[in-house]
Amino acid sequence: MEKWSDNRAWFLVLPVFVIVAFSAIIPLMTVVNYSIQDIFGPGNAVFVGTEWFEEMLTDQRLQDALWRQFLFSGLVLLIEIPLGILIALAMPKKGWGVSASLVTIAIPLLIPWNVIGTIWIIFTRPDIGLFGVGINSLDLLEIPFDHTARPSYAWITLMAMEVWHWTPLVALLCYAGLRAIPEAYYQAAKIDGASSWAVFRYIQLPKMRGVLTIAVLLRWMDSFLIYAEPFALTGGGPGNSTTFLSIYLVKLATGQFDLGPAAAFSIIYFLIVLLFSFVFYQALLHVGKGEKIA
Amino acid sequence: MARIQFDHIAHSYYPNPETPADFALKEINAIWEDGGAYALLGPSGCGKTTLLNVISGLLRPSRGRVLYDGTDVTDSPPEKRNIAQVFQFPVLYDTMTVAENLAFPLKNRGFNKTDTAQRVKEVAEILDLTTDLNKKAAGLTADAKQKISLGRGLVRSDVAAVLFDEPLTVIDPHLKWQLRRKLKEIHEQLKLTLIYVTHDQVEALTFASKVILMYEGEIVQIGTPQELFENPRHKFVGYFIGSPGMNFIPCSIDGQTARVGENSILLDPETAKRGSEAGGSLELGIRPMHLQVTGSSVEDGIPATVKSVEDQGSFRILTATFDGHTVRARIPEGQPLPDKKLWLTFPAHRTKLFADERLVI
Numbered sequence: 330m331e332k333w334s335d336n337r338a339w340f341l342v343l344p345v346f347v348i349v350a351f352s353a354i355i356p357l358m359t360v361v362n363y364s365i366q367d368i369f370g371p372g373n374a375v376f377v378g379t380e381w382f383e384e385m386l387t388d389q390r391l392q393d394a395l396w397r398q399f400l401f402s403g404l405v406l407l408i409e410i411p412l413g414i415l416i417a418l419a420m421p422k423k424g425w426g427v428s429a430s431l432v433t434i435a436i437p438l439l440i441p442w443n444v445i446g447t448i449w450i451i452f453t454r455p456d457i458g459l460f461g462v463g464i465n466s467l468d469l470l471e472i473p474f475d476h477t478a479r480p481s482y483a484w485i486t487l488m489a490m491e492v493w494h495w496t497p498l499v500a501l502l503c504y505a506g507l508r509a510i511p512e513a514y515y516q517a518a519k520i521d522g523a524s525s526w527a528v529f530r531y532i533q534l535p536k537m538r539g540v541l542t543i544a545v546l547l548r549w550m551d552s553f554l555i556y557a558e559p560f561a562l563t564g565g566g567p568g569n570s571t572t573f574l575s576i577y578l579v580k581l582a583t584g585q586f587d588l589g590p591a592a593a594f595s596i597i598y599f600l601i602v603l604l605f606s607f608v609f610y611q612a613l614l615h616v617g618k619g620e621k622i623a
Numbered sequence: 624m625a626r627i628q629f630d631h632i633a634h635s636y637y638p639n640p641e642t643p644a645d646f647a648l649k650e651i652n653a654i655w656e657d658g659g660a661y662a663l664l665g666p667s668g669c670g671k672t673t674l675l676n677v678i679s680g681l682l683r684p685s686r687g688r689v690l691y692d693g694t695d696v697t698d699s700p701p702e703k704r705n706i707a708q709v710f711q712f713p714v715l716y717d718t719m720t721v722a723e724n725l726a727f728p729l730k731n732r733g734f735n736k737t738d739t740a741q742r743v744k745e746v747a748e749i750l751d752l753t754t755d756l757n758k759k760a761a762g763l764t765a766d767a768k769q770k771i772s773l774g775r776g777l778v779r780s781d782v783a784a785v786l787f788d789e790p791l792t793v794i795d796p797h798l799k800w801q802l803r804r805k806l807k808e809i810h811e812q813l814k815l816t817l818i819y820v821t822h823d824q825v826e827a828l829t830f831a832s833k834v835i836l837m838y839e840g841e842i843v844q845i846g847t848p849q850e851l852f853e854n855p856r857h858k859f860v861g862y863f864i865g866s867p868g869m870n871f872i873p874c875s876i877d878g879q880t881a882r883v884g885e886n887s888i889l890l891d892p893e894t895a896k897r898g899s900e901a902g903g904s905l906e907l908g909i910r911p912m913h914l915q916v917t918g919s920s921v922e923d924g925i926p927a928t929v930k931s932v933e934d935q936g937s938f939r940i941l942t943a944t945f946d947g948h949t950v951r952a953r954i955p956e957g958q959p960l961p962d963k964k965l966w967l968t969f970p971a972h973r974t975k976l977f978a979d980e981r982l983v984i
Contacts, residue, residue: 516681517714521775522702522731531716531727 363592381593391594393569394577395601398553401487401573405552406545408492413499413544414537418529420504431504434497446561449490450476476562480570483563487571490558495551499544506540507533542613546606553602574598625691625783627655627678627816632687634673640685647673648684649840655784655818660810662831663820666863670840671820675786678818679708691783702731707776708786712793713768717761721752724760725774732779746774749809766798773802777809784816791826803830824864836860852910858980861908867940870914870950871977872907881907881976884946886925888969894976894983901978908982913973914952916941917966918959924966932960943967 364381368374420430455461455475465473476486518528556575565572582591634648648670663671676682680701689697696704716724722743729739747753750770776785791799810817821827827834828848836844843857855861861869872883876899880887927945939954976983
């Protein structure tokens with residue numbers, strides 16, 4: 330490579346660097362700053378090293394919240410991805426039905442998070458909610474349905490909310506992926522005598538890999554960071570049954586004002602999301618390519 | 624294997640076609656004999672692919688019947704017709720290995736494992752894919768991918784016909800030639816009926832024993848490459864086949880001669896007679912290679928002026944004008960070129976007459 334005598338072109342990178350610094354680096358370093366010190370007030374901080382991290386990693390409530398979180402995000406992926414694929418497969422391919430179904434499906438995505446919470450709370454209320462009143466009038470449940478009555482009821486409501494809100498995103502991504510498959514593949518499959526299952530398994534699914542990667546990553550990250558829905562529904566209850574990581578984190582930071590442990594927790598949280606996103610990305614990138622995950 | 628017959632086939636992509644222009648295929652009657660190598664030749668948009676899809680059953684024709692060995696299969700889907708088709712772009716099942724790709728049509732039809740493996744091995748050998756059998760198909764080069772598509776077409780030994788829809792479009796020129804030869808070999812080896820769609824006349828003329836030339840949804844001529852070249856049945860055939868295409872000059876008939884302005888060109892007496900009977904708008908047609916050029920005045924020669932000369936390597940194309948008409952002549956290497964003035968001679972047995980664009984026979 331030739332060496333340039335004039336390196337002033339680097340100044341052109343400066344605006345980006347400044348923006349990234351303010352949007353990511355400085356906030357993150359503030360958190361790091363809090364996580365390794367005990368700050369009593371301005372100019373009054375004690376360096377504590379890894380103490381907050383150790384405290385957080387051994388915190389039973391955090392571990393419980395973490396497992397709860399894994400269970401929740403796992404269930405979200407297990408339900409939303411297959412359901413999204415099914416919806417995309419069932420959507421019309423031409424005619425007026427295309428725009429009609431696209432608009433209908435996109436509606437949940439346009440509603441703000443906390444409004445979704447309110448809609449579902451009202452929908453499932455045992456006194457006035459359509460679902461709550463409906464299911465209780467069937468008289469099937471031992472304890473009448475009320476999302477504050479039992480952890481399982483709260484979970485069901487939350488899961489329904491999450492699935493209703495975000496499956497459309499998966500479906501739209503999959504639909505885009507399906508539309509991108511050239512007609513010749515379907516024609517070749519017909520000539521080859523492939524069953525519709527084989528068409529799905531060997532053409533549609535592999536061709537959707539790219540969009541599915543995006544869908545899994547988005548849904549994983551987003552559901553792992555879920556806050557507004559459980560907060561609106563029960564504020565983490567009943568008991569601690571819907572206290573997910575971010576609910577616990579907010580309690581710790583703004584409720585108890587334990588900024589040191591909360592900062593350490595934030596960093597751990599961030600690393601977990603990063604790690605899993607990376608693993609999913611690598612796994613989906615290499616699946617079916619015959620290469621081992623690097 | 625089967626003899627494929629089109630009985631009054633017509634197809635339109637519109638639900639309620641009215642005018643002839645609505646039809647992608649206009650009334651076609653044709654027969655593909657068992658074991659033949661056919662090329663479907665024509666410019667883009669002339670209905671070649673539509674016709675191919677009607678043969679394979681991907682498309683149900685609006686009118687008419689498709690017969691395989693005399694049995695009506697018009698309503699049968701492709702998988703019931705036992706036909707193979709190779710598309711313009713390689714179609715691969717990305718997640719499978721090459722061997723699995725080749726075995727796929729057999730697997731779907733419930734062939735047993737040993738027969739399948741045997742057949743896959745044979746086809747891989749024909750196509751030189753043996754070393755790649757256990758590789759994933761996705762990572763291969765474009766020509767290897769197209770060979771796999773080809774292989775999937777050939778793997779069933781009992782197919783009625785193998786249809787190719789411009790299969791060499793995405794292949795590099797030097798590999799094109801190899802693959803085309805491979806196809807010819809396969810045809811000789813397996814005696815399959817092959818129908819090959821292309822818009823490239825060289826490809827069609829070298830590959831096929833019979834060429835079907837299509838134009839605006841109609842078959843204008845079916846014949847051997849030689850027939851198409853020497854006796855084009857339609858002005859379009861003369862124009863489309865050969866490089867450059869046939870010369871056409873409007874004329875009128877006067878006894879045994881064709882008159883072009885002040886010039887008279889002596890015709891074959893039989894042709895002249897039929898031409899005057901046929902009526903309509905008449906045109907002379909002659910291949911550039913048959914048009915004779917001399918630098919000095921000759922008997923029956925028509926004086927003309929040189930417009931341009933193009934050197935094409937082993938021959939030259941001379942463009943000349945006479946009486947407001949432009950003609951091209953193919954001059955072999957070594958023959959001296961007149962520099963400005965020249966005389967054209969039209970050999971009577973090579974000079975064709977077209978009435979309303981159709982050959983006068």
